[in-house]
Amino acid sequence: MVLALTLREPAHLGWLLLLPLLFWLALPPRPRRQRWTAHLAQWQAAHAALRRRPPRLSGLRLLLLAAAAVAAVVAGAGPAWRSAAGPDRLVVLLDASASMAARTPSGDRAFDLVTARLHAAFAALPPHVDVTLLRCGGPRLRRHGASARHLHDVGSPAGALDVDLAAIAAGVAAPATVVWALTDGQGQAALPAVGALTVVAAPGANAAVLDVRTVDRWPLPQLTVAASVVAFAAAPLEVELHARGAVGAVPPQRATLPPGEVTQLTLELERDPAGGWLDLALVAPADVLPLDDVWRAALPPLPAPRIAVLADGEAGPFAAVAAQALAAEVRGTVVTAVAGAEVGLLLVDGGVAPVVPGRVRALCFGSRLDPSVEVEPWLEPRVADWDRQSALTAGLDLSELRVAAALRGILPAGEPFLWAEAAGGRVPLAVVVDGDAAASVHFAFRLQDSNLPLLAAFPQLLRRAFVRCHGRAAQLQVATPPAAPGEQDLRQPAAGPDRPLPPFRAADVDLAAWCLVGGLLALAARAFVR
Amino acid sequence: MKRRPLPLPTVPEAFPAAFRTLLHDLLARGGRVRGRRVDPQRARRAALSQSGTFVGHRPYVRGDDPRRIDWAACARTGDLFVKLFEEEQRRTVTLVLDLSASLLVGTPPRALAARRLAAVVGGLALRHLDGVAVVAPGAGASSLVNFAGAGDVEALLHHLDGLPVADAAPAAALQLVLQRGMSSQLHWISDFAAPERFELPLAALRRRGASITGWLPSLPEDQEVPRLGYVRLRDPETGAEFGAVVDAALTAAMRRELELLRRRQDRLFAQSGCLLVRWPAPAEHEFQRGPWQEILTWCSR
Numbered sequence: 154m155v156l157a158l159t160l161r162e163p164a165h166l167g168w169l170l171l172l173p174l175l176f177w178l179a180l181p182p183r184p185r186r187q188r189w190t191a192h193l194a195q196w197q198a199a200h201a202a203l204r205r206r207p208p209r210l211s212g213l214r215l216l217l218l219a220a221a222a223v224a225a226v227v228a229g230a231g232p233a234w235r236s237a238a239g240p241d242r243l244v245v246l247l248d249a250s251a252s253m254a255a256r257t258p259s260g261d262r263a264f265d266l267v268t269a270r271l272h273a274a275f276a277a278l279p280p281h282v283d284v285t286l287l288r289c290g291g292p293r294l295r296r297h298g299a300s301a302r303h304l305h306d307v308g309s310p311a312g313a314l315d316v317d318l319a320a321i322a323a324g325v326a327a328p329a330t331v332v333w334a335l336t337d338g339q340g341q342a343a344l345p346a347v348g349a350l351t352v353v354a355a356p357g358a359n360a361a362v363l364d365v366r367t368v369d370r371w372p373l374p375q376l377t378v379a380a381s382v383v384a385f386a387a388a389p390l391e392v393e394l395h396a397r398g399a400v401g402a403v404p405p406q407r408a409t410l411p412p413g414e415v416t417q418l419t420l421e422l423e424r425d426p427a428g429g430w431l432d433l434a435l436v437a438p439a440d441v442l443p444l445d446d447v448w449r450a451a452l453p454p455l456p457a458p459r460i461a462v463l464a465d466g467e468a469g470p471f472a473a474v475a476a477q478a479l480a481a482e483v484r485g486t487v488v489t490a491v492a493g494a495e496v497g498l499l500l501v502d503g504g505v506a507p508v509v510p511g512r513v514r515a516l517c518f519g520s521r522l523d524p525s526v527e528v529e530p531w532l533e534p535r536v537a538d539w540d541r542q543s544a545l546t547a548g549l550d551l552s553e554l555r556v557a558a559a560l561r562g563i564l565p566a567g568e569p570f571l572w573a574e575a576a577g578g579r580v581p582l583a584v585v586v587d588g589d590a591a592a593s594v595h596f597a598f599r600l601q602d603s604n605l606p607l608l609a610a611f612p613q614l615l616r617r618a619f620v621r622c623h624g625r626a627a628q629l630q631v632a633t634p635p636a637a638p639g640e641q642d643l644r645q646p647a648a649g650p651d652r653p654l655p656p657f658r659a660a661d662v663d664l665a666a667w668c669l670v671g672g673l674l675a676l677a678a679r680a681f682v683r
Numbered sequence: 684m685k686r687r688p689l690p691l692p693t694v695p696e697a698f699p700a701a702f703r704t705l706l707h708d709l710l711a712r713g714g715r716v717r718g719r720r721v722d723p724q725r726a727r728r729a730a731l732s733q734s735g736t737f738v739g740h741r742p743y744v745r746g747d748d749p750r751r752i753d754w755a756a757c758a759r760t761g762d763l764f765v766k767l768f769e770e771e772q773r774r775t776v777t778l779v780l781d782l783s784a785s786l787l788v789g790t791p792p793r794a795l796a797a798r799r800l801a802a803v804v805g806g807l808a809l810r811h812l813d814g815v816a817v818v819a820p821g822a823g824a825s826s827l828v829n830f831a832g833a834g835d836v837e838a839l840l841h842h843l844d845g846l847p848v849a850d851a852a853p854a855a856a857l858q859l860v861l862q863r864g865m866s867s868q869l870h871w872i873s874d875f876a877a878p879e880r881f882e883l884p885l886a887a888l889r890r891r892g893a894s895i896t897g898w899l900p901s902l903p904e905d906q907e908v909p910r911l912g913y914v915r916l917r918d919p920e921t922g923a924e925f926g927a928v929v930d931a932a933l934t935a936a937m938r939r940e941l942e943l944l945r946r947r948q949d950r951l952f953a954q955s956g957c958l959l960v961r962w963p964a965p966a967e968h969e970f971q972r973g974p975w976q977e978i979l980t981w982c983s984r
Contacts, residue, residue, distance in 0.1 A: 185914075185915070186909070186914045187689045187914070187915045187916075187917065188909065188915075189689065189692060189787070189788045189916075189917055189919050190788060190904075191785040191786075191789070191793070191876050191904075192876070192904075192940070193916055193917075193923060193925055195937060195941055195943075195944055196925055196927060196937065196940075197925055199933060199936035199937040200925075200927055200936075202936050202939075202940075203932055203933060203936055205933075
C-alpha cells in the first residue's frame with residue numbers, strides 16, 4: 154500500500170504567507186519588557202481583581218492559533234490520502250478509421266459496437282479516474298475528462314489509420330496509466346501488446362471506389378468519369394457502377410472484378426445545365442463496407458456567357474472572329490461592350506482598357522491597363538517557351554508562334570505562362586492574374602501583331618482562357634475524401650484476444666473535513682488555554 | 684515567542700572600604716543594642732564576679748575585656764585566652780538573615796541592604812554585648828555561626844559577604860534558633876513577602892520569650908508600579924512568569940495590593956507582639972550617616 158498526500162489546489166497554500174501577519178497581530182502592545190519581581194502574587198491578584206485574562210502572547214496559544222490557520226489553509230488546498238497504489242488514468246485509443254464502418258455479423262457497425270462498449274465502461278468507471286480519448290484515423294481528435302466520457306463529437310469512421318496503435322500504447326502506458334485500444338485490427342501490423350484491448354473485427358467481402366478521374370468539358374455539358382474500383386473477396390465479384398444526380402440517365406456499368414485487382418470503369422455523362430450533385434455508387438452483393446462504395450462531386454452550372462469585344466481602330470478582325478468562335482463553342486453570345494454592362498468575358502485587343510487585373514474576367518491582347526504607364530515597343534521578340542504544366546497551355550503546341558511586335562511593361566503582376574528571350578533572361582509575354590472569384594489573362598502583344606490566331610491551338614487556348622477566367626465557378630468540387638489506403642481489404646485483419654481493463658485505484662480520501670475539524674479543535678483548545 | 688532569559692540579578696560588593704569606614708564610625712559613635720533590661724545587669728555582674736558556669740576558653744581577640752583573660756592559662760600556654768561562661772548565651776543577639784532569591788530584586792537589591800543592615804546590627808551587638816549569632820537558613824555549614832567580641836566585626840563582615848542565595852522556609856530559621864539556644868534579642872531581616880509563612884515561627888519564638896525585631900529594607904519598588912506597557916514578570920524564587928499589560932487600572936489595583944501586603948506584614952508583627960521596622964534602603968553608593976543613623980536609633984530603643 155502506498156500512502157501519499159495529494160493537494161489538488163496547491164495554490165491555496167499561498168495563504169500560509171499570512172502566518173507572519175498572524176504572528177505580528179498576536180504580539181502584545183509595546184513597550185515589551187521583562188523584569189524580576191518579588192511581588193508576583195500581588196501582580197496576579199491585581200490582575201484577577203480586574204477580571205482580566207492574561208495577555209494573548211502565549212507560546213501555546215499562538216501555536217494553537219497557527220495550527221488552526223494552517224489546518225484551514227491545507228483544507229482549502231484540498232488534501233487527500235491516496236489510499237492504495239494503482240492506475241488512476243485511462244487513455245483510450247479509439248480506432249475510427251474508415252474500416253470501422255464495416256458491418257459485423259450482427260448487423261451493427263464495428264464503430265457502433267466499440268462506442269457502446271466505451272459508454273458501458275465509462276459508466277462503471279470510478280469518477281476520479283482521469284480519462285483521455287484519442288481518436289485515431291481520419292481527423293485526429295483528443296477529448297479529456299467529461300468530454301471524453303461522453304464521447305463528445307468524436308465523429309464517424311473516416312480516413313486511414315495512419316498511426317501505430319501498438320507504439321502509442323507502449324509509449325503512453327505507465328504504472329498509473331492504463332491504455333485501452335479499441336480497433337478492428339485493420340491496417341495494423343500488430344495489435345497493442347500492453348494495456349487493455351478490444352478487437353471488433355468485421356471480416357468479409359468489400360468492393361470500393363479507389364479513385365475517380367474526370368474529364369470536364371465545361372462549359373460544355375459533356376463529362377467523362379473514370380472510376381478505379383477494386384474488390385477484395387474470395388472470388389470474382391459482380392459489381393455495377395451507377396451514376397445519379399444532376400446528369401442524364403445512363404445505364405449502370407457492369408463488371409466482374411477479380412479479387413484484389415484494380416479495374417477502371419468509365420461513364421460518359423451529360424450533365425444538367427443547372428448543375429448539382431453527381432453520385433457514383435458501386436453496388437456489389439455481400440459488401441460489408443458500403444462507406445467506400447460511393448463518390449460524390451458538385452457539378453457547377455453551365456454558363457450562357459455574354460462575350461464582349463473591345464478593339465482599337467487599328468485592330469484587325471481577329472478579336473471579333475475569335476469572340477464569335479468562342480461564343481459558338483461555349484454556347485454564348487457576342488454583345489457590344491457598354492460601360493457598366495455585365496458580361497461573362499471581355500475580350501480586348503490593343504488600345505487602353507481600364508481592366509482591373511484579377512477582378513474582371515478579361516482576355517487582353519496588347520492592351521494598356523493604365524494610360525499613365527510608359528510602355529516600350531519590343532520588335533520581334535522571340536518566343537522562348539511556354540508553361541507545359543499550366544492549365545492554359547498544357548498540351549498545346551505554341552512552337553510556331555511568331556510575334557512581330559510586343560510592348561514592354563504592359564503586363565500586370567501575375568503568373569507568367571509564356572516567355573520571350575531577352576538579354577537578361579526570359580521575359581514574360583503573357584500572364585494570368587488570379588483573383589478571389591475571377592481571373593484575367595493578359596498578353597503583351599496584339600493579335601494582329603502575331604500569328605497566334607492562325608495557330609491550331611488558338612481555339613483551345615481561347616476556351617481554356619474562358620474557363621480559367623471563371624476560376625472556381627468552373628471547377629468540379631469533389632466531396633468524397635480520397636480513399637483511405639489499407640482500409641479496403643477486410644479479409645484478414647490483425648486479430649488477438651481481448652484484454653479487460655485492470656482495476657483502478659480507489660478514490661482518494663478527502664482530508665479537508667478532517668483538517669477543518671483539527672483546526673476547530675485547535676481553536677477550541679486555544680480558548681481554554683491560558 | 685522565544686525570549687532571551689532575563690539574567691538573575693547579582694548582589695554587588697556589600698562591604699566596600701567606604702562602608703567599612705562608615706561602619707566603624709557608626710559603632711564608635713555609640714549606638715547600643717539594648718536587650719532585655721536584665722541582660723546588661725547580668726552581664727555587668729558576670730563580668731565583675733566572673734560568675735556563671737565555666738564552659739571553656741576561646742582565643743583572645745582585640746577588643747575583649749582584659750578582665751576576662753585567663754592569666755593562668757596564658758602562663759601555661761603563652762597565648763591569651765578568655766574564659767567563657769554559660770551566662771553569656773543570654774547576652775547575645777541572634778540575627779536571622781533571609782537569603783532567598785526574592786531579595787535579589789530591587790534597585791539597589793534588597794539583599795545588599797539586608798547584608799549591610801546585618802553588619803550594622805551585628806557590629807553593635809559585638810561592640811556592646813557578648814556576641815552575635817548569625818542564622819542564615821539554607822546556607823549549609825554557614826547556616827549558624829557565632830561571633831563574640833568587638834574583634835569579630837571583620838569576621839562578621841566576611842561571613843555576611845560570603846553567604847549564598849538560598850531559599851529556605853522561615854520554619855528552618857526557627858529550628859536553627861532553637862538548636863542554638865534562645866537569645867533574648869532576635870533581629871529578623873527579610874522582605875516578609877509571604878507574611879503568613881512567618882506567623883508560626885514568630886509565635887513560637889515569642890512563646891519562648893524572645894524579643895523579636897523584624898527588619899524590612901524597603902525599596903521604591905514596594906510602592907511604585909512599572910510604567911505603562913507590556914511587562915513580563917518573573918519570580919526569582921520559583922521562576923514563574925506572568926505577563927501583564929500595565930495601564931492605569933492595573934496600576935491602581937497593584938498599588939492596592941502592595942498596600943494590602945504592607946498591612947498584612949504590620950498585622951503579623953502586631954499580633955505576634957513584635958516590632959517591624961521598615962528601613963528605607965539607601966542607594967548602593969550612598970554612605971552618608973543619615974540613613975544609617977536610624978538603625979542606631981531603633982537598636983537603642
